[in-house]
Amino acid sequence: MSKLSRRDLLSLGGCAALGLFARSATASRLSLMTALAEPLAPTDYRALVAVFLAGGNDSNNMVVPVTGYSAYSAARAAAGLAIPQAQLLSITPPAMAGSVFGLHPELAELHGLWGQGKAAVVCNAGTLVEPLASRADYLNAARKKPYQLFSHSDQQGIWQTSRADTRVQTGWGGRIADALACVNGGVAFPMPVSVAGINLFAQGVSTRPLAVPDSGTALNNVFVLSGFNSSAESIARRASFDAIRGQDASLPLVKSSSDVMQQAIDIGALFASDPVLSPDRFTGLSTSIARQLKQAAKLIRLNRDSAGLGLNRQIFFVQQGGYDTHQNQIGDQVALYDALSQALNAFTLTMGDLGYGDRVTAFTLSDFGRTLQPSGSGASTVGSDHAWGSHQLVVGGAVNGGNFYGVNGPNGSIFPSLAMGNVAGTSDTDTRGRWIPNVAVDQYAATLAKWFGVSTANMATVFPNLHRFASQDLGFMNLAGITTPGCQ
Amino acid sequence: MIDELDRRLLHGTMSAAMRSQVAQALNAIAPTDPTPPGDVLGGKFRRVQAGIYLVLTASQFQVER
Numbered sequence: 001m002s003k004l005s006r007r008d009l010l011s012l013g014g015c016a017a018l019g020l021f022a023r024s025a026t027a028s029r030l031s032l033m034t035a036l037a038e039p040l041a042p043t044d045y046r047a048l049v050a051v052f053l054a055g056g057n058d059s060n061n062m063v064v065p066v067t068g069y070s071a072y073s074a075a076r077a078a079a080g081l082a083i084p085q086a087q088l089l090s091i092t093p094p095a096m097a098g099s100v101f102g103l104h105p106e107l108a109e110l111h112g113l114w115g116q117g118k119a120a121v122v123c124n125a126g127t128l129v130e131p132l133a134s135r136a137d138y139l140n141a142a143r144k145k146p147y148q149l150f151s152h153s154d155q156q157g158i159w160q161t162s163r164a165d166t167r168v169q170t171g172w173g174g175r176i177a178d179a180l181a182c183v184n185g186g187v188a189f190p191m192p193v194s195v196a197g198i199n200l201f202a203q204g205v206s207t208r209p210l211a212v213p214d215s216g217t218a219l220n221n222v223f224v225l226s227g228f229n230s231s232a233e234s235i236a237r238r239a240s241f242d243a244i245r246g247q248d249a250s251l252p253l254v255k256s257s258s259d260v261m262q263q264a265i266d267i268g269a270l271f272a273s274d275p276v277l278s279p280d281r282f283t284g285l286s287t288s289i290a291r292q293l294k295q296a297a298k299l300i301r302l303n304r305d306s307a308g309l310g311l312n313r314q315i316f317f318v319q320q321g322g323y324d325t326h327q328n329q330i331g332d333q334v335a336l337y338d339a340l341s342q343a344l345n346a347f348t349l350t351m352g353d354l355g356y357g358d359r360v361t362a363f364t365l366s367d368f369g370r371t372l373q374p375s376g377s378g379a380s381t382v383g384s385d386h387a388w389g390s391h392q393l394v395v396g397g398a399v400n401g402g403n404f405y406g407v408n409g410p411n412g413s414i415f416p417s418l419a420m421g422n423v424a425g426t427s428d429t430d431t432r433g434r435w436i437p438n439v440a441v442d443q444y445a446a447t448l449a450k451w452f453g454v455s456t457a458n459m460a461t462v463f464p465n466l467h468r469f470a471s472q473d474l475g476f477m478n479l480a481g482i483t484t485p486g487c488q
Numbered sequence: 489m490i491d492e493l494d495r496r497l498l499h500g501t502m503s504a505a506m507r508s509q510v511a512q513a514l515n516a517i518a519p520t521d522p523t524p525p526g527d528v529l530g531g532k533f534r535r536v537q538a539g540i541y542l543v544l545t546a547s548q549f550q551v552e553r
Contacts, residue, residue: 227541236516237538240509244546247505257547 042304044183044483046452047314049296049362050173050201051289051344051393052159053336055324056152058370058384059391060418060433061333062107063121064088066100071418075372075433080379081329093121093404096415101404106337109345110393114402118348119395120476123406123414124427125444126368126389126437127158129165130468134410135422138429138436150386150434152324155367160201162442162463172445172462173315174204179458181207182487184311189267191311193299195292196319209317210267212299214291215282219275219298223268270308275301279353281346290343292318293362297350304354313452323366326375329383344395351396358397361477363448365441366390372418372433388429389416389437392444398451398478405476409438442466443474451477453485489539490514497543501553510542 061083064072069085076082088102089111103111113119129144137143146164148154158164160171170178177191184191192202192209202209212222228234245262249255275298282294296316303309320340325332344362351360369390375383395401406414411425419426420433427435442463446454450473454462459472466472490510494502502510514535522530529537543549 233517233534233538237513237542240513240542241545243509244506244542244548247509248503248548251548251551251553253551254547254553257550261547 042310042312044312044485045304045356045359046312047300047316047356047360048173048176048448048452049293049316049318049347049360051293051340051362051364052156052196052199052201052317052319053323053340053364053366054156054319054321055366056155056368056370056386057323057364057366057390058325058329058333059366060370060372060384061329062104062337062393063123063391064102064104065415065418066090066102067098068418072372075418075420076374079374079377079382081374081382081384091402093402095404096413099415101415104333104337106334107341109341110395113345113348113395117401118397118399119393120399120401121404122392122394122439122444122474122476123404124369124389124409124416124435124437125392125406125439125441126435127155127164128437128440128442128469129465131440131470132436135426135428135436149388150368152367152386157200159365159367159441160199162445163465164441165465169200170203170205171199171201172449173201173317174207174209175462176204176449176452176454177202177207177313177315178204179454179462179488180313180452180485183313183453183485187309187311188263189270189303189309189311191313192315192317193296194317195295196317199317199319201317202315212295214288215294215298216291217295219271219295219302220273222271223264225265225268270302270306274298275305277301277350277353281349281353282343285339285342285346287339287343289318289320289339290346293343293347294350297347297354300351300356300360301354304356325370326383326385327381330379344393348395348397358478361394361396361398361448361451363394363444364392366392369435372420372435373431385432387432387434389427389435389439394448394476400476400478403476405474407438407443407471407474409436414438439474440465440469443469443471446472447474447477451479451482453483453488455484455488458488489536493539493543497540497549499553502543502548506546506548510539513538513542 073082087105091101091114110119127146129146132138146158161168162172173192190210194202194209194211195214198211228238245258282290303311322336351357369387370384371387375385408414409416409427411417416427416435417425420428421431442465446463446466490507494500517535518531520531
C-alpha cells in the first residue's frame with residue numbers, strides 16, 4: 001500500500017459507499033433518526049417552498065408604480081435603468097385603491113397568476129430587529145438595527161434565520177419543522193428538503209434537512225449504493241457491510257454516523273423509481289430554478305403516492321442566483337425574471353395537476369433590495385447597489401392573491417415613497433434610495449407559518465423576535481378551513 | 489491481514505464482533521492467485537480490497553476515537 005495519511009483515507013473511504021451521500025455530515029449534523037416508520041397517506045397536506053433570489057433582488061424594477069411613475073423615472077431613466085412605462089404589466093391592487101402599478105415585463109406568467117388570484121406582493125420587507133418607523137429611527141443610535149446591513153452573507157443569513165439581532169445556527173424553516181414534527185406521524189423522512197445544497201433555512205434544533213440535486217438527476221440516481229453485484233463474494237461483503245453498521249451502537253458518534261448512513265440507504269430505497277410528472281409542465285424549461293422546482297414537484301408527487309412516505313408537511317428550499325446586479329442589470333433581469341416567472345408558473349400548474357393547488361405555497365426571499373439610484377449609466381452597463389427592504393412574491397392557490405400586503409411606512413402607505421434623501425415621508429437610509437423595511441422577515445415568515453399550522457404557543461419559539469412587531473399576520477394567506485395540529 | 493487493517497486504520501480498536509463480520513466477508517472470497525486473462529487481480533487481491541472497503545466505510549473508522 002502506498003503511503004496514505006489517515007486524512008486521505010477518510011476522504012476516500014467516506015465517499016466510497018454512497019455516491020452523493022453527505023460526507024460533510026459532522027457531529028453537529030448527525031441525525032438520531034429512527035428507522036423509517038409505518039406509511040400513512042397525507043390527510044392534511046401542506047408545503048412551503050422557499051425561493052431564494054440570491055444576490056439581492058432589485059425589486060424596484062419588479063414592482064413599479066405607474067401612478068407616480070415620474071418619481072421612478074426621475075431616479076432611473078437618465079441612467080438607462082428604468083423600465084419604460086408602456087412595457088409594464090398593469091396591476092391594480094385593491095389595497096392601493098386608486099393607484100396602478102406594473103410588474104416587470106418578463107413576469108408575464110406571474111402576471112397571469114396575479115389575475116387568477118394566485119400571486120400576491122408583500123411590500124418592502126426586510127431584516128429588522130425592532131420596528132423602525134422612520135429615517136430618524138434608523139439614524140437614532142439607540143434603536144436596534146440588524147447586524148452587518150448591506151452584506152450579502154449576513155443578510156442572507158438573517159432572511160433564513162429571522163434573527164436580525166444575532167447569529168444562530170437554525171433557520172425558520174427548520175424551526176417550523178421542529179414545531180410540527182409530530183404531524184408527519186413518525187415518518188423519518190425529513191420534512192425540509194433543500195434542492196440548493198446545505199443552508200441555514202432548513203436547519204432546525206432537532207430537524208436535519210435532506211439535500212438533493214435538481215431534476216437533472218433522476219431521483220432513483222440520487223442515493224445509489226454502488227459497488228455491489230450478485231456474486232457470492234459481493235453478497236457476503238454486503239451482509240458484513242450492513243451488519244457492521246449495527247455494531248458499536250453504545251458509542252454515540254459511531255451510532256449517529258451509522259444512523260445517517262442507514263437513513264441514506266432507506267431514502268435510496270424510497271427513491272427506487274423516478275416519479276413522472278404528467279403532463280410535464282416543465283417541458284422546454286432548462287434553467288436551474290426550473291430544474292430545482294421540478295425536483296421539488298417530483299418529491300411532492302412521490303410523497304403523495306409512495307407507501308413509505310405520506311408526509312403531511314413538507315418544506316422545500318430552492319435558490320436562483322445572479323441577482324447581484326451592480327452592472328448589466330437590464331439584460332440580466334430580463335433573463336432572471338423570465339426564468340423565475342416560467343418556473344414558478346410550471347410549478348403552480350403542476351401542483352394543480354397533483355390536486356395540491358391550494359396546498360402548496362411558494363414565496364421569495366432575497367438578501368436585500370437595491371438602491372433606487374442607479375450605479376453607473378448606459379443601458380448595457382448600468383446597475384444598482386446593495387440596499388435593504390424589498391418586495392416579495394407569494395404564489396399559490398392558498399394565497400389571497402391579486403393584492404399588495406404590508407405595514408404602513410413613514411409615507412402612510414404599505415408601498416414606500418420613492419423619494420430619496422431627507423425629505424418628508426421618505427424611507428431612505430441615506431441619499432440613494434435604500435428603503436428601511438416596513439415589514440420584518442419575522443412577520444412575513446410568521447404569516448406563512450400560521451397557514452402551515454404552527455400554533456400560537458409555538459410561534460414565539462420559532463420566531464423569537466416576532467413579539468416586537470404589532471402585526472403578526474399580514475393577511476396574504478387564506479386561512480379558511482386551515483387547521484392547527486393539536487399534537488405540537 | 490485483519491490485524492493489519494485494525495492496527496493501521498483503527499488504532500487497534502476493532503471489536504470482536506466487527507472482526508467476525510470482516511472475516512466472514514473475506515472467507516467468502518477464495519484466495520486465488522491471479523489467473524490472466526479472466527481474473528486479472530485474483531482472489532487474494534480482492535480479499536484485500538474487501539477488507540479495506542469494509543473498514544473504510546464503517547462508522548467505526550469514520551469517527552476518530
